[in-house]
Amino acid sequence: MSDILPDPVLSVRDLRIGLGKQNEILHDVSFDILPGETYGLVGESGSGKSITGLSVMGLLKRPLEVTGGSVFFRGQDVLKLGSRARRRLRGDRMAMVFQEPMTALNPLATIGRQIAEMFVIHRGMGWSDARRKAVEALESVRVPSPEERVRSYPHQLSGGMRQRVMVAIALACRPDLLIADEPTTALDVTVQAGVLELIAELCTAEGTAVLLVSHDLGVIANMCRRVGVMDRGRLVEEQDTRALFENPLHPYTRGLLAARPRLGSRTLARRGRLTELDQVVTAEERGRDAPTLTTPRGFGLEASA
Amino acid sequence: MSTPLLEIRDLNVHFPLPRQSLLGPKRTLRAVQGVSLTLNEGECLSIVGESGCGKSTTALTVMGLQGPTSGEVLFQGKPLTGPGAPARKDRARIAQMVFQDPYASLNPRQTIGRMLSSQLSLHGIAKGSEASHRVADMLVRVGLTADHADRYPHEFSGGQRQRIGIARALMLDPKILVLDEPVSALDVSIQAQIINLLMDLQETLGLSYIMISHDLSVVEHVSDKVAVMYFGRVVEEGDWHSIFSRPTHPYTRRLIGSVPDPDVILSGTRTLPNAAPVPETARFSPDISRRPKPDEEPEPSELVEIGRSHRVRLAQ
Numbered sequence: 206m207s208d209i210l211p212d213p214v215l216s217v218r219d220l221r222i223g224l225g226k227q228n229e230i231l232h233d234v235s236f237d238i239l240p241g242e243t244y245g246l247v248g249e250s251g252s253g254k255s256i257t258g259l260s261v262m263g264l265l266k267r268p269l270e271v272t273g274g275s276v277f278f279r280g281q282d283v284l285k286l287g288s289r290a291r292r293r294l295r296g297d298r299m300a301m302v303f304q305e306p307m308t309a310l311n312p313l314a315t316i317g318r319q320i321a322e323m324f325v326i327h328r329g330m331g332w333s334d335a336r337r338k339a340v341e342a343l344e345s346v347r348v349p350s351p352e353e354r355v356r357s358y359p360h361q362l363s364g365g366m367r368q369r370v371m372v373a374i375a376l377a378c379r380p381d382l383l384i385a386d387e388p389t390t391a392l393d394v395t396v397q398a399g400v401l402e403l404i405a406e407l408c409t410a411e412g413t414a415v416l417l418v419s420h421d422l423g424v425i426a427n428m429c430r431r432v433g434v435m436d437r438g439r440l441v442e443e444q445d446t447r448a449l450f451e452n453p454l455h456p457y458t459r460g461l462l463a464a465r466p467r468l469g470s471r472t473l474a475r476r477g478r479l480t481e482l483d484q485v486v487t488a489e490e491r492g493r494d495a496p497t498l499t500t501p502r503g504f505g506l507e508a509s510a
Numbered sequence: 511m512s513t514p515l516l517e518i519r520d521l522n523v524h525f526p527l528p529r530q531s532l533l534g535p536k537r538t539l540r541a542v543q544g545v546s547l548t549l550n551e552g553e554c555l556s557i558v559g560e561s562g563c564g565k566s567t568t569a570l571t572v573m574g575l576q577g578p579t580s581g582e583v584l585f586q587g588k589p590l591t592g593p594g595a596p597a598r599k600d601r602a603r604i605a606q607m608v609f610q611d612p613y614a615s616l617n618p619r620q621t622i623g624r625m626l627s628s629q630l631s632l633h634g635i636a637k638g639s640e641a642s643h644r645v646a647d648m649l650v651r652v653g654l655t656a657d658h659a660d661r662y663p664h665e666f667s668g669g670q671r672q673r674i675g676i677a678r679a680l681m682l683d684p685k686i687l688v689l690d691e692p693v694s695a696l697d698v699s700i701q702a703q704i705i706n707l708l709m710d711l712q713e714t715l716g717l718s719y720i721m722i723s724h725d726l727s728v729v730e731h732v733s734d735k736v737a738v739m740y741f742g743r744v745v746e747e748g749d750w751h752s753i754f755s756r757p758t759h760p761y762t763r764r765l766i767g768s769v770p771d772p773d774v775i776l777s778g779t780r781t782l783p784n785a786a787p788v789p790e791t792a793r794f795s796p797d798i799s800r801r802p803k804p805d806e807e808p809e810p811s812e813l814v815e816i817g818r819s820h821r822v823r824l825a826q
Contacts, residue, residue, distance in 0.1 A: 249697040250668070364561075393560040394724055398768035420697060423770030450772050464702040466731040468771045473751060476731060478706045482699035 210502065212280065213237035214381050214414045215261065220274035222256055222265065229272065231256060231438045232494060238382070239502075243408070243415040245429035245446070247422060247461075252435040254418045258384045261416070262301050263291045279381065297327040300375035302404075304387040306367035310359040316343075316370045317355025323377040342373040346403060365396035372404060379411050386418045401428055422465055426450060431502065434458045437492040443499045454498040460485035513587040515718050516549040516572065516605075516686060521581035523567050541567045543742040543808055544581075549686070549735075554712065554719040556729045556750075558765065559739035565722045568739075569688045572720060574601050585685075599633060606679035610691035612671035616663040622649075622674055623659025629681045644681075652677045653707055669700035673707065680711070689721040693728060705732060726769050730754050735819075738762045741802050744813065745795075748820035758785040758822045761798045786816045788824065795825035 215238040222231035231253045238244045246254040259265050261276055263283065275282045278299065283291060303309040311319055320342050321335035330338070336355065343351035346369040359367055368388060375383055385404060389397035405428055408415050417428055425432055426446055433443040434455065442455040453459045463480040471477075522544060527537040542564040549555045557565040570576035572583055574590065583590040585604055590596070596604070609615040617625060626648065627641040636644055646656035652673040663671060672692065679687055692708065693701040705728060711717060723729050729736060730750060737747040738761065746759040757763045763782055774780045788794075795811035796802055813821040 249699055394726070394768045394770075395560060395764055398770070401770070421770065422698065422772050423775070426772035426775045427770040447776055450776050461698060462772075464699050465772075466702070466705070466727040467773060468727045468730060468766070468769055469754065469773075471730055471750075471754075476709065478709065479702035479731070481702050481706065 211240055213277075214240045214242075214279060215416070216277040217257070217261065218275045218277065220257065220260065220276065221272045222253070222260055222269055223272040225268050225270075226272070229438070230269075231260075233274070234435075234438075234440045235274075235497070236433050236440060236443060238414045238416060240381070240414055241409070241412040242431060243405070243417060243429045245417045245419065245425040245432040246435055247419060247425050247432060248435035249420060251437075253438040254420075254435045255386055257435070258301070258386050258416060258418050261382075262295060262299060262384060263288075264295075264301070293327075296323060296375075296380075297378045298380050299382040299384065300378070300380040302368070302371045302375050302383065302385040302388045304390050306364070306371045306391075307359060309371060310367060312359055315356050315358055316362070320355075320370070320374050320377055323374060327378050338377075339373075342377050343370070345376075345407065346370070346373040348373075363396075364392050365400060368392060368400050369403065372400070372407070376407055376411070376413070380413060382414045382416065383408060384416045384418070387420070388417070389424065390419070390421070397424075404428070422462065433497075434461070439492070439494070440497045441495075443497055445500070445503045448500055448503070454500075456486040456490050457482075514548040515551045515553075515586060516590075516720075517584040517587075518545060518547045518568070518572070519582050519584065521545045521568065521571060521583065522579045523564070523571060523576060524579040540742050540808065542571070542578075545739070545742075545744055547737055547744070547747070549718050549720060551685075551718055552712070552716055553734045554721060554732055555735045555737065556721045556723060556733040557737050557739055558723060558726065558729055560724065562741075563739040564742040565739050566690060569607070569690060569720060569722055572686070573605055573607050573688055574598070603633070603682045603684055605686040605688060606682065606684040607688040607690060608672075608675050608679050608692050611695050612668070612675040613663060615675060616671065616678075618663055621660055621662055622677075626659070626677060626681055629678075633682060635682070648677045648681060651711070652680075653703075667700075668696055669703060672696060672700075672704050676704075676707065676711070680715070683715075684717075686718050686720065689719055689723075691723055692721065694723065694725055701728070708732070726766060727771070738765065740798065741796065743796070743808065743811075743823065745823045746821065747813070748817070752786075752817055752820035755783050756786040756817065756820070757782060758788065758816060758820075760794055764798065786820060786822075788814075788816055788822065793825045795823050 218235050220234045221229055223229045234257060248254045260271055271284060276284050317336055317339045320339035324330040324335035324338050325332060339355055340351045343354055348354050348366060348369055389400050419425055429446050432446050432449050433440050436457045442458050453462055460482040463485050464482050466479055521542055523542040525539040525541055527539050545568055559565050567576055571578050578591055582592060623645050626645045630636045630641045630644060645659055649656055649658055654673055693704050733750045736750050736753040737744050740761045746762045757766050767782055795809055810826040811823050812826055814824045815821050
């Protein structure tokens with residue numbers, strides 16, 4: 206079936222990440238992201254989902270290092286590139302949105318400058334042209350009165366606005382891949398809905414592939430077409446979103462889905478206890494080296510709601 | 511009707527804002543405006559709303575960590591605020607708080623056992639081996655083991671630290687626990703364990719909870735009563751079933767509608783339950799299509815009964 210699918214924009218093969226040389230914390234993770242696809246990585250903290258995203262960007266910090274495997278981005282193994290070539294890719298062809306925009310933005314520069322920087326560095330524009338483009342970029346992420354806002358500093362904006370600015374910076378150069386690491390975890394539910402909608406809309410319009418890292422199954426279901434479930438440094442399961450929620454294959458996924466309180470599930474009788482993860486999946490079933498359970502991609506690539 | 515365990519009456523908390531110019535008018539931030547809530551014994555009251563809506567300030571007032579500008583908080587009919595308020599040590603045995611980030615609320619240089627037993631000796635309840643027995647009992651009760659008492663906070667996982675936070679709050683046998691986002695910093699799999707623990711403790715110890723949360727699926731699961739706050743005011747309140755089966759105020763509907771819930775997303779349709787009927791001429795207050803300015807005079811409005819123990823804020 207793979208012959209009719211387009212070439213993946215990102216292809217991670219047997220990626221291993223170690224803490225120093227001995228302690229391996231990510232074990233042979235492989236997955237593909239097709240152009241324009243939104244791929245979700247879901248798991249608990251410490252499952253390795255964030256470091257997977259960081260290693261694709263080339264942002265792993267010592268003592269963490271890639272100890273094996275390869276990351277093909279548009280057919281090229283980026284792990285073999287030098288740091289200068291990777292810097293050129295970063296922000297231009299692949300970009301990242303972090304969880305906490307206040308720490309990711311420079312507090313001493315106006316947001317206009319931080320967006321314009323992208324055009325100056327990657328497109329060789331002059332600052333005045335770049336600033337004009339920054340206003341357009343801010344407008345595209347629906348920040349009200351962008352002409353005035355470009356002169357604001359990050360602390361003058363609300364959390365949702367800051368995250369919109371982050372999205373504007375990330376998408377400024379129209380990258381092929383956007384990595385969003387818990388982009389809305391720090392936001393209120395109502396604001397979260399707006400930011401997610403914005404990311405989905407802009408990426409669909411540009412055909413940008415998205416790697417969405419989140420622990421929130423609701424966010425994943427809302428955004429992604431395909432989902433990988435990570436547990437203890439391994440990708441245990443990968444399926445289309447609907448298939449995953451309807452028919453989880455791995456016991457860990459079943460446990461994760463069962464442990465979640467569902468809105469509207471409480472009855473008027475006594476409040477029930479929630480199912481705990483260890484009741485569904487035993488310790489022996491976790492953290493074992495086993496092939497990732499997958500089902501092929503479905504054809505019904507219907508527009509996600 | 512018997513006296514409720516805790517009653518918040520017409521609570522207002524205002525903060526002064528800096529003047530915009532040297533001779534400009536004084537400005538005040540109305541963080542909490544005329545909030546009245548009651549908590550009965552053994553109940554769980556949840557306060558939901560977005561950040562900055564005043565839900566934490568309300569909880570801090572109950573804890574005595576924030577003085578009210580006006581209004582009062584009564585515990586079993588006796589004031590918890592103002593001149594007749596109990597001393598801090600007595601207050602500590604009435605209400606205790608569980609914080610969102612357990613790591614930030616634990617002293618990194620003290621063993622868990624020492625931290626827990628210091629409360630007992632400070633209050634003259636128990637010392638020495640009697641205190642360590644009580645500490646061991648409490649640790650077992652929250653799902654840890656007795657030998658955890660010799661460890662330091664950094665040696666525990668996030669879920670275990672939240673268990674310690676709960677143990678710390680329960681050492682003095684308080685009547686009320688104020689839970690400030692008790693599970694939002696935890697993983698999905700750990701959340702279920704902590705929620706189950708909180709529900710079990712509530713039953714065995716007869717505790718009453720005030721829970722502050724923005725996770726509506728947790729709120730629905732645990733609460734008896736729910737109050738929805740928006741910019742300092744309660745806009746809708748009632749028992750959990752009224753709020754979730756007939757969300758009426760536009761803000762409540764927006765909140766419930768923005769929960770990313772896999773079930774509704776995959777079924778492809780998002781239908782909110784019908785709102786309860788309100789009089790035709792009535793208008794909801796405040797208007798949620800624009801953000802109120804922080805120092806703005808609020809429009810006159812009142813909470814109107816629209817069902818059995820279900821009230822919503824309408825403009826007058």
